[in-house]
Amino acid sequence: MDVHTALADASTVPYWLDTELRPTPLPPLTEDRSADLLVVGGGYTGLWTALQAKERDPERHVVLVEANSIGWxxxxxxxxxxxxxxxxGYDNGATHLPEENERLAQLGRENLDAIEAAIARYGMDCEFERTGELDVATExxxxxxxxxxxxxxxxxxxxxxxxxxxLVKSPTYKAALWDSREVAMVHPAKLCWELLRVVRELGVEVYESTKVTSVTDRKSTVEVTTETNEAGAGANEAGSRATITANRVALATNVFPSLLKRVSLHTVPVYDYALMTEPLTPEQMDSIGWEGRQGIGDCANRFHYYRLTADNRILFGGWDAxxxxxxxxxxxxxQRPETFETLAEHFFATFPQLEGLRFTHKWGGPIDTCSRFFSFFTTAYGKKVAMAAGFTGLGVGASRFAGTVMLDLLSGESTELTELEMVRRLPLPFPPEPAAWLGIKLTTRALIRSDENEGRRGPLLKVLDAVGMGFDS
Incomplete structure (x- = not known):
């Protein structure tokens, strides 16, 4: 079977979202509101922020608004x-924040433990498996x-x-390092929907199809203007407008244009793509092993990541950014057909024993990338507004930590987290166009050449490393 046949019937809906378990859409905001805390954005960062805000103070009136639908x-x-x-990654942390890298590594482990504890505490059905990850060498x-x-x-x-x-049978593998403790697998959409369930049970007001269009300082409060979409998430016609007056605002819009103009150059959207196979038969599973169900990623600059689902499908993504x-x-x-065909070819090179398997889903989406490749933070309007962005693909876990940081920043108090250099220092901004486009294209070519030259970093990558913008996957 060629890759065109394997991809022929694949749905363009992201696999995780293509389910009847998807919650019924919530109505948009259609009248003015007030809140102690307004959270803007219904992805992981916003949901974890809302959850922790209610855990810290159950009486706090928290409102969360999402421009489309939760977790979309x-x-x-x-x-x-x-x-x-x-x-x-530890090495990237050592490059950018050498003096506090050890502490950040410990905080990260504590954060993952806290995620696991919250999932257990609230009975979240999100297919959480703390399997670890295999970093595999293919050269x-x-x-x-x-x-x-x-x-x-x-x-x-x-x-x-x-x-x-x-452990895992592939003719492409040369060796592997198993990070056995610091990575878990989850069903990403189910995690969003379970967080939504929990925050609503804790009293958070949630509105979908409600886009924030402006943020204005009003002395002791912040005024946010919203544009609601009464036709439902994804519709094109705007509905009514409403104003939310909040004592504090947490901005969790990530890849989408920042509501704080002064950090608008600090992120760029980079599109990532993935395939999902049909479920493997017991015989197919036996042919590849993989009984430990670890996540897998290879070591190249242009890398692949892949994992098993609860029903033994294989998600296979990465390569093009x-x-x-x-x-x-x-x-x-x-949708990017040329990338899907490349991923399919690489999949069958990795697991030739699965020849004949079909892909049921193919999709992509943007990642918010910053120049240091992990999250940054800023505040505005006398620390009444806090923002986090720049997760660069590792936001599933780090988003909860970002919520913790934003709540500390909004408290007005000095804490260990607010004093971290990671929190106080912004990464270097990307240049405006056309320099951003040209720079990213040249860097991509340099990374490809590095992979073709046994990982040796050429002149451009060395310069970027020296100024703190070097990428190491």
Whole structure:
């Protein structure tokens, strides 16, 4: 079977969202409201912020508004890798924040533990599996770095090629390092919907199809203007307008244009793509092993990530990261046939024993990327407004930590988190167009050349490393 046949019947709806379990849409906001805390954005960051706000103060009046529907964007269509890392990997943290990297690593582990505890405490049905992740070498030059990471006491276990073949069977594998403790797998959309259930049970008012169009300082409060979509999420015609007056506002819009203009250049949207297979038969599962159900990612700059679902489908994503001129975010970029065909070819190269398997879903979506590749924070209007963005693909876990930070910032008190350099220092902004487009294109080409040259970083990547904008997957 060729890749065209394998992809022929694939739905363009993200697999996680293509289910009858999707909650009934909530109505938009159609009249003025007031709140102690307004949360803007109904993805992970906004939902975790609302949940923790009610846990800190059950009497606090919290309102959450979402421009479309809860979890429809990155939070509902990602790979479901819930990692402890707050810095896009320990090495990236050491590059950008060497003096506090150890503490950030510990805070990340505590954050993942807190996510697991919250899922258990509230009985969230989100297919949480703390399986860890295998970083696999597919080229000989990648093996040494993985071997150097072997530290069983810390939960990092190295497997050579023969040992790895007993875990997951692929002719492309040379070795692997298993991070056994710091990554969990989740059903990303179910996590959103369960967070929605919990926050509503705790008394949070949630409105969908309600887009915030402006944020204005009003002495002791913040006034937010919304444009509601009375026709329902995804419709094109705007409905009524309403105003929300809030004592504090948490902005969790991530990849979408910031409501704070001064940080509008600090992120760029980069499109990522994934495929989902039909469920594997018991015989097909036996042919690949993978009994540990770990998440898997390879070591190249242009990398793949893949994992098993609860019903033994395989999600296979990554490789291309596509930027569109002008920081454009549009539904029309969610489909990219050439990337899907490439991913399908790579899938069958990774698991040739699964030849004949079909893909049931193919989709994409934008990731909010910043120049240091992990989240940043800022405040406005006398710390009555806080914002977090820039997760660069690792927001499933780090979003809860971002909610914690924003609530600390909005409290007006000095805490350990508000004093972190990670929180106080913004990453370097990307340049305006056309420099941003040109720079990203040149960097992408340099990363491809690096992969083709045994990982050696050329002149452009070395310059970017030196100024704090270097990428290491």
């Amino acid at each position: 964007a990155a939070s509902g269509r990602n790979g479901g890798f819930c990692a402890a890392s707050l810095t896009h 000989d030059y990648q093996v040494a770095d993985l071997r150097a990471g072997h530290d069983p006491e810390a939960g990092f276990i190295f497997y050579d090629q023969q040992q790895l073949a007993q 596509v930027y569109h001129y002008g920081r454009q975010v549009s539904w029309k970029y969610d």
